[in-house]
Amino acid sequence: xxxxxxxxxxxxxxxxxxxxxxxxxxxxxxxxxxxxxxxxxxxxxxxxxxxxxxxxxxxxxxxxxxxxxxxxxxxxxxxxxxxxxxxxxxxxxxxxxxxxxxxxxxxxxxxxxxxxxxxxxxxxxxxxxxxxxxxxxxxxxxxxxxxxxxxxxxx
Amino acid sequence: xxxxxxxxxxxxxxxxxxxxxxxxxxxxxxxxxxxxxxxxxxxxxxxxxxxxxxxxxxxxxxxxxxxxxxxxxxxxxxxxxxxxxxxxxxxxxxxxxxxxxxxxxxxxxxxxxxxxxxxxxxxxxxxxxxxxxxxxxxxxxxxxxxxx
Numbered sequence: 001x002x003x004x005x006x007x008x009x010x011x012x013x014x015x016x017x018x019x020x021x022x023x024x025x026x027x028x029x030x031x032x033x034x035x036x037x038x039x040x041x042x043x044x045x046x047x048x049x050x051x052x053x054x055x056x057x058x059x060x061x062x063x064x065x066x067x068x069x070x071x072x073x074x075x076x077x078x079x080x081x082x083x084x085x086x087x088x089x090x091x092x093x094x095x096x097x098x099x100x101x102x103x104x105x106x107x108x109x110x111x112x113x114x115x116x117x118x119x120x121x122x123x124x125x126x127x128x129x130x131x132x133x134x135x136x137x138x139x140x141x142x143x144x145x146x147x148x149x150x151x152x153x154x155x
Numbered sequence: 156x157x158x159x160x161x162x163x164x165x166x167x168x169x170x171x172x173x174x175x176x177x178x179x180x181x182x183x184x185x186x187x188x189x190x191x192x193x194x195x196x197x198x199x200x201x202x203x204x205x206x207x208x209x210x211x212x213x214x215x216x217x218x219x220x221x222x223x224x225x226x227x228x229x230x231x232x233x234x235x236x237x238x239x240x241x242x243x244x245x246x247x248x249x250x251x252x253x254x255x256x257x258x259x260x261x262x263x264x265x266x267x268x269x270x271x272x273x274x275x276x277x278x279x280x281x282x283x284x285x286x287x288x289x290x291x292x293x294x295x296x297x298x299x300x301x302x303x
Contacts, residue, residue, distance in 0.1 A: 015286040019264040026260040132216050136253030136269040137283045
């Protein structure tokens, strides 16, 4: 989550340009101009969404790796169990499926788990050119990321 | 096996995302928009603002995928006591991270309302101004007066 403030600051800086232009267009009731501006904003926000989610994924990976290394080296098998399975003991933890990493850090029966997993799927869909969905709110999404970070820190 | 669709974000894994479900979501969205419009129109009438209805086309990807015809959904134009204009246009139901978004355009720029409630629950609208670096505010129509 190290770069979230910088990414958010870059977004805020760019969106202020959008705000300046949309104020002018709104004053003139120029709907065509507003539509053009919004199309650009939608693309920008989808890109920022992908970048921001990447920050959460880095945090998840780091905490998962630390937990895995700790558990898998425990001589007590009841603690080590599952964490030292061959598919978990990879150098690059990104090769462990996202669902698995997430489910070992956040209870998969919770609404938070489902929301994060769903957002991950949207992130993939977005990153591969598959979605035309706009982002609800980048500000709201950043709040969600910090909430999810808190969940990771609690485990 | 359930027909999951990445566009339908984080519902239950066993949820069947079929045409009937998508139609229910669309109907619920229109209902929430109508309630929002009525709430704002009531405030406007009590505070010297004029309103005129507007409609926006809704033809989102999930509707197209399930052969649901495009709809016209309710928005609103408000004119303040000094002829200030604020327009509310539904942006979309399937937006990333919320259960629908409405965009507002005013002399102070663009704002947005996102519904943070769960699907099929009463709406919880939160107001943001992108770029303001502030927390969102639970929406009350009186906030419209701060946009002009």
